[in-house]
Amino acid sequence: MLNFENNGLRGYTLPLVFFGVRNAGEAFGANEFHVVMAFNSALFALIGAVLAPALARIIWPQRNWTAARRLVLCALLLVFWRGYLNYPLSDFPAVAAALLALIAVASVDSPYRMLGAGVAAGLAVNMRPAYLFLVPALLALIAWGWIARHRSGAKVDWVQAILCVWLVVLGLVAVSVPQAISNHEHLGSYNPIPGGGELADFQYTEGLRLQRYDTYVGNDLATPRMFYEDPHTEEILAGLNDGLVHGASGYAQLVAEHPVTMGGVFLRHVINGLDQRYPTPYVEDLDGGGNKLSRAVGFLMVFLALVRLAWPAARRRLAPARWRYPAALLVAGATVVASAVEARFLLPLFILAAIVAVAPGGWPSPLRESSRGSRRLLVPAALLVGFVIYCLVVAIIVSDASDQITLAS
Numbered sequence: 001m002l003n004f005e006n007n008g009l010r011g012y013t014l015p016l017v018f019f020g021v022r023n024a025g026e027a028f029g030a031n032e033f034h035v036v037m038a039f040n041s042a043l044f045a046l047i048g049a050v051l052a053p054a055l056a057r058i059i060w061p062q063r064n065w066t067a068a069r070r071l072v073l074c075a076l077l078l079v080f081w082r083g084y085l086n087y088p089l090s091d092f093p094a095v096a097a098a099l100l101a102l103i104a105v106a107s108v109d110s111p112y113r114m115l116g117a118g119v120a121a122g123l124a125v126n127m128r129p130a131y132l133f134l135v136p137a138l139l140a141l142i143a144w145g146w147i148a149r150h151r152s153g154a155k156v157d158w159v160q161a162i163l164c165v166w167l168v169v170l171g172l173v174a175v176s177v178p179q180a181i182s183n184h185e186h187l188g189s190y191n192p193i194p195g196g197g198e199l200a201d202f203q204y205t206e207g208l209r210l211q212r213y214d215t216y217v218g219n220d221l222a223t224p225r226m227f228y229e230d231p232h233t234e235e236i237l238a239g240l241n242d243g244l245v246h247g248a249s250g251y252a253q254l255v256a257e258h259p260v261t262m263g264g265v266f267l268r269h270v271i272n273g274l275d276q277r278y279p280t281p282y283v284e285d286l287d288g289g290g291n292k293l294s295r296a297v298g299f300l301m302v303f304l305a306l307v308r309l310a311w312p313a314a315r316r317r318l319a320p321a322r323w324r325y326p327a328a329l330l331v332a333g334a335t336v337v338a339s340a341v342e343a344r345f346l347l348p349l350f351i352l353a354a355i356v357a358v359a360p361g362g363w364p365s366p367l368r369e370s371s372r373g374s375r376r377l378l379v380p381a382a383l384l385v386g387f388v389i390y391c392l393v394v395a396i397i398v399s400d401a402s403d404q405i406t407l408a409s
Helices: 013-027 032-059 067-086 091-105 110-125 129-151 158-187 198-209 231-239 245-256 258-273 292-310 314-320 324-332 334-338 342-357 373-403
Strands: 211-214 227-228 405-408
Touching: 013 032, 013 091, 013 110, 032 067, 032 091, 032 231, 032 324, 091 110, 091 129, 091 258, 091 324, 091 342, 110 129, 110 158, 110 405, 129 198, 129 324, 129 334, 158 198, 158 314, 198 211, 198 245, 198 258, 198 334, 211 258, 211 373, 231 258, 245 258, 245 292, 245 373, 258 292, 258 334, 258 342, 292 314, 292 373, 324 334, 324 342, 342 405
Parallel strands: none
Antiparallel strands: 211 227, 227 405
16 A cells, blocks of 8 residues: 555545456456446446345335346436446446445344445445445444334344444445555545545535536647536635635535525535536537437436425335435435536436336326316326426526536636
8 A cells, every 4th residue: 555656635446446457358358448348337237237226125125126127227327327438437336335335234134244334335435535424324224223123022132233333344444444554655644535635625615616517628628627617606715714615514614604505506516416418527529518318318317206206196106115225325425515516426316316217116197086176187287387397497507507617728
């Protein structure tokens, strides 16, 4: 770890993984480009066909995920994120590790799975420090599982429960100690989180300045930066002492002092993060790269997921459900809404929306047979009004972001 050439702002696990992947590819005579594509293709298949359906089975234990639904999840990943197959980025490996941790922690009485959950969570946080809240979310799920078992009247071995918690911690430590060594070498701190806080401060500040960020790699400009400025936060930025937000406590203070403005920041970050303007993290064509059809389909999928959760009749079709697991996945990636958001940062939310939208259970009829007369139109009218409001909010926010774009030199 002392010889790992790193500035301390990035975790060691992803370079280590791709070091092994590259060496394996060289053994078979494959070039690095094909090796990366093969590795990422395997991750897409693993997430869409195995990990996401496995988490869905935990959420809805009485629902069977057929091969067709698994293929739909894989297709959604491929359609919306196909450009990510070409690059050795942390997003898909990290979300795969986070899903694996949530799946493993569902077996609260299995010491081996608890150790695996700790290791997987450590890998997810090391590759994407924004997933830091995954750790307390896992611990909360473990406590929930044992307490629920105790309340149900089942016999609980509390010694085994304590052992399982310690095994989760051991798995986290096993992954985090090398990073702490690297941070001490490069940053002078034993903080086990990549960046030691410096990366978080930068993201908090840029998250106030920007609604969204993209990277341009075309040949007609000598800059890779696409800034979608946020004019609504100029006053907050002007009030920062040294131009930086310092730590989570400093950011929380800004939220407390400017709740309405910061609420708007979060809403803009979420909607712009769900806006699949380009299927690749590195934009080559500013004019033709923005596919309006795919963007509309992506937002429609999110709307369908929201309807299945908000409409009581549709939600009952998904019952019984363990909603604590999707809540844990949302909590795991919650910190990204404070950052200079890119579409890939909201990958956990995209996967969760896809799971809910594709989940078995069917849809109830908006025209309920039990109602008569004009009352039969209440639900369809509410759905239509909700859809119109949703479309207006999305259109206003994404249009405002487009108006504020700056191609910086």
